[in-house]
Amino acid sequence: MFTSEPVVVIQSAFIYQNERIVLNDVNFSINKGEFVFLIGRTGSGKSSLLKTLYADLWLQQGKAKVAGFTIETMKAAERPFLRRKIGVVFQDFQLFMDRNVQENLMWVLEATGWTDSARMKARVAEVLMQVGMSTSRDKMPHQLSGGEQQRVVIARALLNEPQILFADEPTGNLDPEVSGQIIELFHEINKAGTAILMATHDFDMIRKFPARILKCENGYVKEQPQV
Known part of the structure; x- marks a missing residue:
């Protein structure tokens, strides 16, 4: 059933890193198909916020709903079901x-409940084509450049047709030219209907691809005017 409900809603949330509060009283929502940048200095709470939204950190105080899942009451056994509805791209x-590109992606499908080998291989081929890596299926990660590895990571995040991608500094280890190509790829994915929340400190990228901006600063998350 189609619903216009936002893909992320977080209300009166306090984000902790270990015992320390890093963000206070966080309130925002992200609609289906929306592209949002999350900015802020290193240590400002961006990664902790993302980890809370994809249930890697426990939400101790406040409420959050992501892709229809209630985060604050989520049990460990429910996490795999959330992960089928979202994608995560790491820096x-x-x-x-020790596994080639196809084996890396097949592992994710197995871990999220796929069992039909032919369908799994077909889905792997689809996402590799989507990110421009269809000829690299049999390569090992060490045979790929940093930009190519990040494309494989994005393909991995797309396997289960997520409602939203959480990307944590996805161009942090890449040179500017490759970074631009990766961001263009994210925009293509977004245009196809997947919401994206991307943590970044790359202001050139934000100027080149204007979108809604949330800023972590002084322990709070605030809406920012577009650059």
């Missing part, structure tokens, strides 16, 4: 270095 890739 440091987190690929299995």
Whole structure:
């Protein structure tokens, strides 16, 4: 059933890193298909906020709903079901270095409940084509450049047709030219209907691809005017 409900809603939330509050009284929502930048200095709480939204950090205080899942009451056994509805793109890739590209992606499908081998291989081929990596299926991660590895990571995040991608400094380890290509890829994915919340400190990118901006500053998250 189609619903116009936002894909992310967070209300009166306090974000903790260990025992320390890093963000106070966080309130915002993200609609389906929206592109949002999350900016702020290193240590301002961007990563902790993202980790809370994809249920890697426990939401101790406040409410959040992501892709229809209630985060503050989520049990560990429910996390895999949330992960089928969202995608996460990390700065440091987190690929299995002892498996080729296809095996890395097949592992994710197995972990999220896929069982039909032919369908799984077809889905892997689809997402690799989507990110421009269809000829690299049999390569090992060490045979790929940083930009190519990040494309594989994005393909991995797209496997289950997520409602939203959470991207944590996805161009942080890439040179400017490759960064631009990766951001263009995110915009293509967004145009196809996937919402994106991207943490970044790359202001050139924000100027080139204007979108809604949330800023973590002095322990709060505030809406910012577009650059």
